[in-house]
Amino acid sequence: MYVCRARFPTTGMYRMAPSASRLRSLQPLLQKYFLPIGLALALLLGLVLPELGRALASASLGEWGVVQTLCMVVIFVISGLTLKTDDVFAALRVWRAIAFGVASILFITPTLALVPGQLTFLDRSFQVGFLLFCCMPTTINSGVALAQSAKGNFALALLLTLLSNLIGIFTSPFFFSLLLTVSDVSIQPESLFLKLLLAILLPLVVGKLARERSATVLAAVKNHKTLLSNSSSIALVVIVFMSISKSQDKIVQLDGSSLVALLLVGLSIHVIYLVFNFVVAKHVLRLPIAMSKSVVIMCSQKTLPMAMTIVSFLPPEVGEQGLISIPCILSHLVQVFVDAFICARWANYTDTEQEALSPGDNSNDGGGAAHGSHVRPSTSTITRTPSKPTGGQHTSTPTVEMNGMTEADSSAEKV
Numbered sequence: 468m469y470v471c472r473a474r475f476p477t478t479g480m481y482r483m484a485p486s487a488s489r490l491r492s493l494q495p496l497l498q499k500y501f502l503p504i505g506l507a508l509a510l511l512l513g514l515v516l517p518e519l520g521r522a523l524a525s526a527s528l529g530e531w532g533v534v535q536t537l538c539m540v541v542i543f544v545i546s547g548l549t550l551k552t553d554d555v556f557a558a559l560r561v562w563r564a565i566a567f568g569v570a571s572i573l574f575i576t577p578t579l580a581l582v583p584g585q586l587t588f589l590d591r592s593f594q595v596g597f598l599l600f601c602c603m604p605t606t607i608n609s610g611v612a613l614a615q616s617a618k619g620n621f622a623l624a625l626l627l628t629l630l631s632n633l634i635g636i637f638t639s640p641f642f643f644s645l646l647l648t649v650s651d652v653s654i655q656p657e658s659l660f661l662k663l664l665l666a667i668l669l670p671l672v673v674g675k676l677a678r679e680r681s682a683t684v685l686a687a688v689k690n691h692k693t694l695l696s697n698s699s700s701i702a703l704v705v706i707v708f709m710s711i712s713k714s715q716d717k718i719v720q721l722d723g724s725s726l727v728a729l730l731l732v733g734l735s736i737h738v739i740y741l742v743f744n745f746v747v748a749k750h751v752l753r754l755p756i757a758m759s760k761s762v763v764i765m766c767s768q769k770t771l772p773m774a775m776t777i778v779s780f781l782p783p784e785v786g787e788q789g790l791i792s793i794p795c796i797l798s799h800l801v802q803v804f805v806d807a808f809i810c811a812r813w814a815n816y817t818d819t820e821q822e823a824l825s826p827g828d829n830s831n832d833g834g835g836a837a838h839g840s841h842v843r844p845s846t847s848t849i850t851r852t853p854s855k856p857t858g859g860q861h862t863s864t865p866t867v868e869m870n871g872m873t874e875a876d877s878s879a880e881k882v
Contacts, residue, residue, distance in 0.1 A: 501697055502609065503800055505704035510796065513711025513789075514719060520712020523705070535709060535779055538702035540670045542772050545699040546607055547674020548688050551625065564623055564758050565630070567747060571766040572631040573638050576740055577602040580646055583732055583794075592786030593729060595647070596794030599777060601736065602643040603769040604635030609803055610768045617810035619760030627765040635773065636663050643777070647785070662780050667773065706775045707796060714789020726797075733798035737805060740767035760813060764806055771799040 497504065513520050526533040559565070580601030584594045605628055614624035640660045677684045688695065711718065744766040748759040774795045778788050785791070 498693065498697075502700040502703070503803055505700055506707055506796055506800060509704045509708040510711055513708050514715055517712040517715035520709045520715075524709040524713055532709075532779065535706055536666065538706050539666045539772070539776055541702040542699050543667050543670035544674040544677075545695050547671040547676075548678050548684070549692070549695060550629065550671075550675050550678070559626070561623060561758065563752055564748070564754055564762055565626060567752060568623075568627040568762050568766050569630050569634065571744060571747070571762075572605050572627065573635055573642070576743075576766065576769075577642055577646065579736060579739060583736075586732065588728060589732070590725075590790060592790035593794050595786045596791040597732065597736070597798070598646055599643060599791065600769050600771075600774050600795045600798050602639050602646065603771075603774050604631035604639065605765045606768040606770045606802075607632060607772065610765045613768075613803075613806050613810045614761045614764045616807075617760045617764065617813040618757060619764060620755075620757040621761075623758055624761040624765050627761070631765075632770065632773070633668075636660075636668050639663075639773065640777070658780075663773075663776065666776055703772050703775065706772075706779070707792065710775065710778060710788050710792040712789070714787045714792075717787050717790055718793065729794055729797050730801065733794060733801045734805070736798065737767060737802050741809075756816060760810075764810065768802050768806065769798070771795060 523534045524532055580598040583589060583597040586594070589597075607628060611621070611624045611628055615621050637660065640663060678688060679685075741763060744763045745759070748754050748762040752762075754762060775792065778791050778795070781788065781791065
């Protein structure tokens, strides 16, 4: 990679060109919001270039769209490749937080989806979209990252993601079908369940087995985390782009008030989730604050990939796929930006006492202890390490050791 540099004749110094410098300074921000930016672009391109999206979606083998299926396989194989289990086993003993988390994600929060069905100013497809999104398990990637940024308990967040998404493959189709029946719409949950097994669970298992069985694969996963994350996001963006393109003619007929109404409904649902889960975690279960953060964040978010997978399998009589996708996409964007703001401020509040759950040392898997908040008290001793002689004198530099590691080693271990 060549970097443009400007030479100053009077000093002989080099300085990076302003444009290249600005671009490099924006890279962390662009990476942080890679998925939201991609979803916004998918929405824009689907409205401007619907022919391309329709062409991609038209390639099929029987009931399976070729491009769509490939994208789903990419998403969930990568999920399996990046799935760590060491931290999960350490978190299993926090049964109250786990039991409430799974129940809240899969059975309590979905019932709120019946409320949008009573809002007559929403199009029928929009009501189905909110209903579908509320029935989903928690987010696969963004929720854990947000919980970590808020200094929540990483192991607990990871475990809630794993359990809710695995159980959700079995429960979401039937729960969604049940709620649709209440709203006078019906689907065949058995067919949807079988498709989810093939499109989600099978690629997930393949990715996980590859990670566990091959040292080469594991090393590649650790060395290319950003590439894998972005590849998964791009695959999801392509699925959204095709769904928007197929219903472009209906979407462009929406007015500004409809979009504002969708945003307000999505925001209201998410705020209710946050408040409910916070009250239970903090005042009913009385969890330590790091665990409370993970429970609140993970139980208040819903995953978009599984929602878009189910949208692609819905029969036409349920509603327009593109219109059903809009509430899911907007609700996802709302939860990401709202929770990012909350987590940035919440990170300043931590327990002063040791957390009840310690993720443990996971040297083989990247370690969850580095991700947790106050998960293990550390002991520090100060030793003096001889440095190189300077001017004939032998000096020593104080070095802090924490649990057997030097300060430099500890800093290298931080994520």
